[in-house]
Amino acid sequence: MDLTLSDEQRMLRESADRFVTETYDADHRKRSANDPLGFSAGIWKQFADLGWLALPISEEHGGLGGGAIEIGILMEAFGRGLVSEPYLSTAVIGAALISECGSEAQKQALLPRIADGSLFLAFAHSERQARFDLADVRTTAKKTPDGWRLDGHKTAVLDGNAAGQIIVSARVDDGRLGLFLVPHGASGLTSRDFPRLGGGRACNLDLRDVRVPTDALLGDGSDALPAIEAVVDRAMAALGAEAVGIMQTLLDQTLEYTKIRKQFGKPLSANQVIRHRLADMAMQCDEARSMALRAALMADAEPVARGRAASGAKAKIGKCARYVAEQSVQLHGAMGVTEELDIGSYFKRLLAFDTLFGGSAHHYRRYAALGGRAIQA
Amino acid sequence: MDLTFNAEERAFEQEVREFIAANLTPEIKRATALTPSVFSDPDIGMAWQRALHKKGWGAPGWPVDHGGPDWTPAQRWIFEAESARAGVPNVNVMGVKMVGPVIIGFGSPEQKNYYLPKILSGEDYWCQGYSEPGSGSDLSSLKTRAVRDGDDYIINGTKIWTTHAHHANRMFALVRTNDTERQQDGISFILIDMKSPGITTRPILTIGGDHEVNQVFFDDVRVPVANRVGEEGKGWTYGKYLLEFERGSGIASAKLRDALKTVSDLAESEATGRAIDDPDIAVRMSEIEVDIDTLEMTELRVLSALQTGQNPGAVSSLLKLRVSEIRQAVTRLGVEVIGNDGLYVEPIRPLYRLNEEPGIPEELLPVVPEYLNSRAYTIFGGSSEIQREIVAKMVLGL
Numbered sequence: 183m184d185l186t187l188s189d190e191q192r193m194l195r196e197s198a199d200r201f202v203t204e205t206y207d208a209d210h211r212k213r214s215a216n217d218p219l220g221f222s223a224g225i226w227k228q229f230a231d232l233g234w235l236a237l238p239i240s241e242e243h244g245g246l247g248g249g250a251i252e253i254g255i256l257m258e259a260f261g262r263g264l265v266s267e268p269y270l271s272t273a274v275i276g277a278a279l280i281s282e283c284g285s286e287a288q289k290q291a292l293l294p295r296i297a298d299g300s301l302f303l304a305f306a307h308s309e310r311q312a313r314f315d316l317a318d319v320r321t322t323a324k325k326t327p328d329g330w331r332l333d334g335h336k337t338a339v340l341d342g343n344a345a346g347q348i349i350v351s352a353r354v355d356d357g358r359l360g361l362f363l364v365p366h367g368a369s370g371l372t373s374r375d376f377p378r379l380g381g382g383r384a385c386n387l388d389l390r391d392v393r394v395p396t397d398a399l400l401g402d403g404s405d406a407l408p409a410i411e412a413v414v415d416r417a418m419a420a421l422g423a424e425a426v427g428i429m430q431t432l433l434d435q436t437l438e439y440t441k442i443r444k445q446f447g448k449p450l451s452a453n454q455v456i457r458h459r460l461a462d463m464a465m466q467c468d469e470a471r472s473m474a475l476r477a478a479l480m481a482d483a484e485p486v487a488r489g490r491a492a493s494g495a496k497a498k499i500g501k502c503a504r505y506v507a508e509q510s511v512q513l514h515g516a517m518g519v520t521e522e523l524d525i526g527s528y529f530k531r532l533l534a535f536d537t538l539f540g541g542s543a544h545h546y547r548r549y550a551a552l553g554g555r556a557i558q559a
Numbered sequence: 560m561d562l563t564f565n566a567e568e569r570a571f572e573q574e575v576r577e578f579i580a581a582n583l584t585p586e587i588k589r590a591t592a593l594t595p596s597v598f599s600d601p602d603i604g605m606a607w608q609r610a611l612h613k614k615g616w617g618a619p620g621w622p623v624d625h626g627g628p629d630w631t632p633a634q635r636w637i638f639e640a641e642s643a644r645a646g647v648p649n650v651n652v653m654g655v656k657m658v659g660p661v662i663i664g665f666g667s668p669e670q671k672n673y674y675l676p677k678i679l680s681g682e683d684y685w686c687q688g689y690s691e692p693g694s695g696s697d698l699s700s701l702k703t704r705a706v707r708d709g710d711d712y713i714i715n716g717t718k719i720w721t722t723h724a725h726h727a728n729r730m731f732a733l734v735r736t737n738d739t740e741r742q743q744d745g746i747s748f749i750l751i752d753m754k755s756p757g758i759t760t761r762p763i764l765t766i767g768g769d770h771e772v773n774q775v776f777f778d779d780v781r782v783p784v785a786n787r788v789g790e791e792g793k794g795w796t797y798g799k800y801l802l803e804f805e806r807g808s809g810i811a812s813a814k815l816r817d818a819l820k821t822v823s824d825l826a827e828s829e830a831t832g833r834a835i836d837d838p839d840i841a842v843r844m845s846e847i848e849v850d851i852d853t854l855e856m857t858e859l860r861v862l863s864a865l866q867t868g869q870n871p872g873a874v875s876s877l878l879k880l881r882v883s884e885i886r887q888a889v890t891r892l893g894v895e896v897i898g899n900d901g902l903y904v905e906p907i908r909p910l911y912r913l914n915e916e917p918g919i920p921e922e923l924l925p926v927v928p929e930y931l932n933s934r935a936y937t938i939f940g941g942s943s944e945i946q947r948e949i950v951a952k953m954v955l956g957l
Contacts, residue, residue: 183568183633184561185863191560251560437955451957454948460957461950465877472856473849479562494849543842550845 185475191255197232198259206263208524211381214266219344220383221267230299235273240281243293250416250481254423254474261427264531266381268302268341274420275413276303279349282409283361283400292347304345306336306364306387307410314540316410321389323352323360329395332362332370335388338538342385343375350389351406358405363398364389380531408485415492416481418539422474422495425503425535429467432510432528436460440513456513463509466502473498489552497545500536507532562859568633575641582610583647590911591648592821593921595928596771599648600909601684601726608650608681617679618655625663625671626679632865636810636858643813653722654678654685658731661748661797665789674729674750688718688732688751688775689798696945698733699743699795703777705734707784712736712749714757714780720939724760724773728753733794748794750786757781767931768906802941811882812855815889819847822893830920834896847888854881876941876949883936883943890930897923 187195205225214221229235237252239245253274260269277296280289280303295301312318321334332352342348347363348371354360364371370392375385400406437460440450450456473495480491507529511518518525536542564572590603598604611617619635621627630638659678662670677683694701703716714734724730730751737745751758757780763772789797823844826835834840861874894901900919907913910924917924937943951957 183564183636183859183863184866185860186560186867188560437957441957457951457955457957458944458947460955461947464950464954465880468857468877469853469881472853472860475860476562476852476856479560491852494852497846498849498853546842546845546849549849550841553845553848 202259202263236297250478254478257423258427261424271341272303278413302344304342306339306350321352332392361400380534418492419477429506436510470499470502493545493549497542500542503532579645593910595925605681639810640813686724686727688730711781714777718775743795746794748788748797767928826896876946890933893926
């Protein structure tokens with residue numbers, strides 16, 4: 183039992199904090215928002231140089247072999263700066279899907295390119311009818327003489343516009359889920375790209391008679407659902423850490439503002455109703471921190487414990503995030519609802535966090551279902 | 560980082576389990592389950608204290624030269640978690656966890672030699688004399704006065720909400736020894752023999768039907784000056800030290816999980832018509848369980864900080880707030896789970912010594928009294944409003 187950071191982890195945190203503080207501000211975010219990519223290719227190169235893209239990849243494939251704790255350290259810093267580079271899509275989800283499902287040849291071909299920054303990935307899984315049920319996939323993959331034919335629709339494909347390869351989930355003839363590498367601009371692939379709530383971009387995909395070769399299927403074709411669940415659990419742990427960074431920033435800024443802003447001849451923070459609100463916000467930030475850490479520590483546990491930790495974290499952090507975000511706007515008064523302050527940007531990123539992979543109600547249900555209802559005492 | 564315990568700690572866990580299995584009788588276990596309050600009756604609690612003492616585990620938080628077991632923070636965690644899981648009774652916390660650490664920290668050698676062994680053995684039973692009718696949250700305005708008369712103080716005044724004063728043979732109290740400009744500076748910490756002439760105790764029944772708290776009156780009560788702990792006028796400092804222990808004794812998640820497990824078992828039983836099949840109840844159960852996961856993780860973060868010699872600081876206020884709110888959420892859900900059986904009132908106490916069979920299944924008896932009793936959690940030991948002030952001041956620097 184030891185929850186203290188190692189020296190390497192402390193150094194990672196320091197360098198991530200420094201980089202984010204020096205690089206990201208409101209002007210930077212405006213530039214990214216107007217960029218067709220939704221982020222800066224130059225910064226992605228710096229991520230590669232800093233070793234952050236190699237971090238989650240195993241050492242045998244040219245990576246640094248970092249785990250969920252290291253990813254969480256980066257994501258928390260990214261939250262503080264509202265970083266819009268597609269770290270989650272490429273380095274967390276994409277790299278993990280290839281590591282979990284890919285053949286050795288696929289890993290050798292793709293993972294080093296993630297590490298050196300030359301390959302962007304996106305995960306096309308969600309479908310409209312599924313809401314947040316990971317097992318509900320209607321997109322089909324039919325075997326053809328020279329490969330596969332994909333048909334279906336995908337929604338909320340994060341960073342799909344920038345991806346060189348999109349990992350598309352589809353139901354194979356025998357009912358199993360397969361993951362297919364579909365290159366950017368493939369014939370029959372229509373993408374509707376849009377700016378994403380809270381920063382970055384996403385797209386909806388339409389696949390009509392998309393033909394890919396036999397080796398576009400990741401791995402040997404065994405059912406990909408368990409791997410998808412594992413990777414999404416890890417993604418939720420990472421997003422939880424990012425939410426912690428966002429919430430902490432909102433708390434810090436709101437605290438500062440209530441000390442400076444004077445009404446009735448005294449600072450807002452001299453009023454007990456405000457002080458207690460801030461105390462509650464601080465408490466919920468700390469609770470979110472506990473749950474993000476817990477989900478990261480359980481990221482490689484057996485599936486039920488891992489799933490409960492991830493869903494518990496997503497549900498709880500979502501609840502805390504709504505409180506901290508809404509009260510931050512409230513305590514900034516009318517300024518809080520304007521585009522003139524950063525508060526709104528952080529607020530919207532937390533709203534997006536709450537939606538991604540399902541909200542609190544969905545995850546309380548999953549937590550209960552995985553527990554078989556009996557309390558795990 | 561690592562969330563698991565090492566082999567040595569696992570072996571210790573096994574030792575604790577074996578100790579509990581060998582010593583926790585079915586009678587004590589049943590009495591504890593049927594006690595609506597966290598405070599076990601002395602006959603139950605002290606039987607457990609004696610068993611712990613015999614094993615050398617009578618005071619887990621004390622230094623080894625005063626009879627503590629010299630446990631690491633992880634061992635204390637394991638001990639508390641296993642104890643909660645098994646449903647052991649609470650010992651006299653006012654002795655072991657409150658006055659004990661103050662005597663160890665600030666008492667004279669004579670006081671240490673006299674009082675500490677009697678706490679360990681269970682010979683002494685302590686109560687806490689802090690609140691007064693006019694001094695609740697504003698504790699430092701207290702008026703119970705101790706006037707010097709030769710080698711004695713003469714004490715006049717009254718204390719209230721005194722848990723188990725009717726069982727206790729000793730009280731530790733904050734009394735006013737001086738009128739000072741800053742009211743905190745005139746307070747002293749004093750140890751009182753409850754059999755002293757001039758002390759009377761009035762029971763106060765609480766809404767759950769339990770006699771747990773009292774009002775205690777002092778009418779020219781003589782207490783030797785030698786019973787003062789530390790310096791005159793420094794009582795506030797010692798008292799605050801103790802309150803931090805009271806709030807953040809650190810390990811509550813295991814107890815709360817055990818309490819939720821009890822509610823969950825009831826919800827899955829035919830006695831409640833399988834309340835768990837109500838999806839709203841099932842989701843609320845999950846919400847509370849996730850809150851307990853969160854609390855447990857925060858407690859582990861504190862534990863980890865303690866292990867590396869860091870001070871967890873004002874986190875004790877934060878924990879006290881959440882522990883009390885979760886306790887109330889658990890007991891409230893319990894009331895909902897038992898449905899109509901919650902209308903049944905059993906006035907006789909203790910519930911584990913009823914002469915006649917109750918009108919509802921026995922295991923449902925403490926549910927409503929527990930909820931009613933739990934309303935006090937956000938009030939005692941510094942109300943939630945006071946805790947939020949402490950968080951605002953100490954954590955946020957407001």
